[in-house]
Every structure is written in C-alpha cells, then in structure tokens.
Amino acid sequence: MSVTTQVSDQAVVGGPALPQERRLVTALPGPRSVELAARQRAAVPGGVSTTMPVFAAAAGGGVVVDVDGNSLIDLGSGIAVTTVGNSAPLVAQAVGDQAAAFTHTCFMITPYEGYVEVAERLNALTPGDHDKRTALFNSGAEAVENAVKIARSYTGRTAVVAFDHAYHGRTNLTMALTAKNQPYKSGFGPFASEVYRVPTSYPFRDGLSGPEAARRAIDQIEKQVGVENLAAVIIEPIQGEGGFIVPAEGFLPAIVDWARENGVVFVADEVQSGIARTGTWYASEHEGIVPDLVTTAKGVAGGLPLSAVTGRAEIMDAAHAGGLGGTYGGNPVACAAALATLDTIVADGLLERATAVGEQLTARLGALAERDARVGEVRGRGAMIAVELVDPATGEPDAALAKAVAGAAHAEGVIVLTCGTYGNVLRLLPPLSIADELLAEGLDVLERALGATR
Numbered sequence: 001m002s003v004t005t006q007v008s009d010q011a012v013v014g015g016p017a018l019p020q021e022r023r024l025v026t027a028l029p030g031p032r033s034v035e036l037a038a039r040q041r042a043a044v045p046g047g048v049s050t051t052m053p054v055f056a057a058a059a060g061g062g063v064v065v066d067v068d069g070n071s072l073i074d075l076g077s078g079i080a081v082t083t084v085g086n087s088a089p090l091v092a093q094a095v096g097d098q099a100a101a102f103t104h105t106c107f108m109i110t111p112y113e114g115y116v117e118v119a120e121r122l123n124a125l126t127p128g129d130h131d132k133r134t135a136l137f138n139s140g141a142e143a144v145e146n147a148v149k150i151a152r153s154y155t156g157r158t159a160v161v162a163f164d165h166a167y168h169g170r171t172n173l174t175m176a177l178t179a180k181n182q183p184y185k186s187g188f189g190p191f192a193s194e195v196y197r198v199p200t201s202y203p204f205r206d207g208l209s210g211p212e213a214a215r216r217a218i219d220q221i222e223k224q225v226g227v228e229n230l231a232a233v234i235i236e237p238i239q240g241e242g243g244f245i246v247p248a249e250g251f252l253p254a255i256v257d258w259a260r261e262n263g264v265v266f267v268a269d270e271v272q273s274g275i276a277r278t279g280t281w282y283a284s285e286h287e288g289i290v291p292d293l294v295t296t297a298k299g300v301a302g303g304l305p306l307s308a309v310t311g312r313a314e315i316m317d318a319a320h321a322g323g324l325g326g327t328y329g330g331n332p333v334a335c336a337a338a339l340a341t342l343d344t345i346v347a348d349g350l351l352e353r354a355t356a357v358g359e360q361l362t363a364r365l366g367a368l369a370e371r372d373a374r375v376g377e378v379r380g381r382g383a384m385i386a387v388e389l390v391d392p393a394t395g396e397p398d399a400a401l402a403k404a405v406a407g408a409a410h411a412e413g414v415i416v417l418t419c420g421t422y423g424n425v426l427r428l429l430p431p432l433s434i435a436d437e438l439l440a441e442g443l444d445v446l447e448r449a450l451g452a453t454r
C-alpha cells in the first residue's frame with residue numbers, strides 16, 4: 001500500500017472531482033501525518049523543511065486532501081505551480097499518454113516533437129513579435145543559470161546585475177543572484193563572482209517614482225560595474241519571494257530602455273509571475289516591456305518539472321553547438337504536460353479567471369486593510385496578491401504577526417504562504433481552478449486568524 005495514494009485505506013483520485021470543501025476530521029497534523037513526519041525526520045535532512053507537517057494524498061480544484069482525510073483549502077498552488085489546478089484533466093491525460101509512449105530519449109540524442117512544440121508555443125506567448133528561440137530545462141534556477149550563460153556568450157561580457165529583494169534560485173550562481181541571506185545562502189558560499197546588486201523599486205518602502213528608482217539603480221551600475229563589463233540585468237517583473245513587490249510605474253521600462261541603449265541583455269525572470277498568474281501570459285505585459293530573454297517555469301507544466309529560456313533569436317543562437325542542454329531538459333512527459341497546461345489556460349479562460357480572482361482578493365483584503373492598521377499594504381496583480389504586515393506605530397515589518405497568522409490559518413485547514421525579505425508578507429497564489437465560494441471561505445479563515453492574533 002502506498003500512503004501517498006490512500007486515505008483511510010480508500011484509494012483517492014485527485015483533480016477537480018474531489019469534493020471542494022474545507023473538512024477537518026482530525027487535529028492537524030493527523031495521526032498518519034505524524035507517523036510520516038517521524039519517518040521524514042529519520043530519512044530526510046532537516047535542511048529540507050516543510051511549511052505544514054501535513055502529508056498530501058490527493059489534490060485538485062482548490063483543495064489538498066491529506067493522508068488522514070482532511071481537506072485543506074489551497075491558497076499557495078505549491079508555490080505558484082498548479083495554476084491550472086492539481087491533476088488537471090488534460091494534464092493528467094497527456095502525462096499518462098506520453099508516459100505510455102516513451103518517457104525519455106534525451107532531446108540531445110534523439111529529439112521529439114513535444115519539445116519543439118513547447119518552444120513554438122513559448123516563442124509565440126512571450127512578449128514581443130520578434131524572431132525567438134526557446135531552450136528547455138528542468139527547474140527555475142536552471143533556466144536562470146542558462147539565461148546568464150546565453151547573455152555572456154552573446155555579449156562577450158561577464159558581469160550580471162541583480163536587484164535588492166531578488167530571488168532567482170538555490171544553485172551556486174542563482175544563490176549569488178538571490179538577495180536574502182537566511183535561509184537561502186547562509187553558510188553555502190563562496191558564491192559565483194561577477195554578480196552585482198543594486199536597489200530596486202519598492203514603492204511602499206522607498207517612496208520613489210519609477211523613473212527615480214531606475215535612475216538610482218542605473219547610476220549605481222554605471223559607477224560600480226561599468227556597462228562595458230555588463231552582460232545582463234535580471235529582474236522579476238513582480239518580485240516573488242522578496243515580498244510580491246510591484247515596482248513603481250515606469251521603473252521597468254526605464255531599465256529596459258537603458259539596457260537596450262547599452263547593449264546589455266535584459267532578462268525578465270518570470271518563473272513565479274509568468275503563465276497566466278497575473279491575468280496576462282507574462283507579468284511584463286502590464287508595463288508593456290519586451291525583455292530580451294524571459295525565464296519560465298513553475299506554472300507552465302501543471303506541476304511537472306519544466307523550465308525555459310525564451311528570447312531574441314540572435315541572442316539565443318550565440319552559444320556554440322553543444323553549449324546548452326542537460327540530460328532531462330525538456331523531458332517528453334513534462335513537455336506533454338506543458339502543452340496540456342497551455343491548452344487548459346485557453347480552454348478554461350484562465351487569464352480572465354486570474355484577473356477575477358485578483359479582484360476578489362483585493363476587494364476582501366483592501367476592506368480588511370481599512371479596518372486593521374497592521375495591514376500596511378495590499379499589492380500584486382491578478383492571482384498574485386500579498387498583504388504586508390507592519391507595526392502600525394512605526395511601519396516596521398512585523399514578521400512575528402505574519403508567522404502567527406499563517407500558523408493559525410494552517411491549523412484551520414488553509415494553506416497560506418509567507419514571503420518577503422523581512423518575512424512579514426502573506427502571499428496568496430490560489431490555483432485558478434478554485435471556486436469563488438471556497439476562495440471566500442479561505443479568506444474568512446485568514447481574516448479570523450488575523451483578528452484573533454494580537
């Protein structure tokens with residue numbers, strides 16, 4: 001018997017057919033989860049930690065069902081991954097069909113159509129109608145690493161600029177690009193060289209206009225790095241782990257223009273913000289920017305590991321034959337899942353759905369902010385919305401409050417994630433397959449959790 005597919009000895013099938021309800025039949029974690037957590041502690045290193053000690057058995061629509069039969073409301077989508085829903089029908093079907101045909105040949109040995117089709121689709125969906133190419137990889141970090149390799153190869157320069165509050169991954173180069181020390185970097189150095197950090201635009205905390213914040217960043221780059229050394233600037237159009245920071249209007253366009261004038265490759269890391277999350281295919285569209293390179297991962301393959309670098313043909317083609325790749329990059333099962341995911345987004349109208357979910361979230365949370373001065377700001381776009389919690393007297397970040405509220409919501413069966421450089425941000429990233437009523441109930445629980453925490 002496999003515990004991951006059983007609840008109380010009954011097989012559970014995931015997907016949208018699961019009862020769409022919050023249902024607690026044990027205290028959380030329940031006895032089976034407690035048992036599994038003990039096995040986890042004996043078998044898995046403590047460095048790999050979990051938000052909730054609750055083991056999943058099935059998921060779909062807007063719920064995750066645990067091994068004790070509790071049904072939790074999912075407001076996190078496994079960190080912005082299951083945008084189309086868990087075990088979405090077209091995805092599950094495509095994965096099964098592809099797995100039955102072949103699971104792997106290695107695209108670098110004998111290629112297959114699915115990879116090429118994903119590339120064609122992403123070339124069409126990413127911002128800009130110029131000639132593009134796409135290379136596929138496995139994780140977001142791997143896509144970011146490859147974007148840097150490609151930009152260096154094209155420009156013949158080595159330096160890379162990243163921003164305050166940035167998150168780009170946990171591999172050596174991407175740790176260097178990531179801003180926050182704990183938990184991502186501490187003790188894991190030395191880090192890759194030729195990475196420079198400059199201030200971003202964080203309107204809630206810096207009060208600068210977009211052009212002012214861009215000028216500040218550009219001055220620092222010109223003085224401390226020098227454009228003649230600079231291969232790329234990389235930025236998340238909405239910073240994810242850093243706190244769902246939406247830069248002030250005009251910041252991103254000013255950086256893009258400056259990069260273009262100076263032969264610097266502009267990389268938009270859309271790993272978290274891309275693929276329908278914000279109500280558009282890519283968050284870059286909200287500011288009308290056209291990045292030279294775009295990284296995609298997370299939401300693109302309905303939960304299977306797949307990532308991509310998409311960009312201008314002349315930049316993408318700069319690397320020599322054999323310079324890019326990897327054993328599993330663009331795995332056929334992951335590609336089949338991606339094609340089904342993209343089809344689902346279109347068929348189910350999920351761009352519009354993300355916008356509607358965002359309206360529901362901001363209406364509720366905005367009303368909450370008016371009643372509770374500890375809600376410093378509600379921000380984000382589409383179904384990528386966050387609440388920054390502060391000490392009302394000083395405006396200082398209140399990480400303890402965010403942790404307590406998230407913990408209280410977890411105990412009531414709502415999966416909610418925190419983020420932010422200061423750890424004081426609650427972020428909402430529901431699957432777009434969640435029903436309005438269930439989302440409303442999740443927000444009720446969250447609101448009660450905040451009200452009850454002093």
Ligand code: PLZ
Pocket residue numbers: 079138139140141142144167168169170236240241269270271272273297298
């Ligand atoms: N770029 C913008 O958000 C992943 C990381 C969670 P991988 N974010 C979630 C954690 O604690 O590890 C992310 C991202 C942006 C890159 C990445 C990295 O993507 O698929 O986790 O490697």
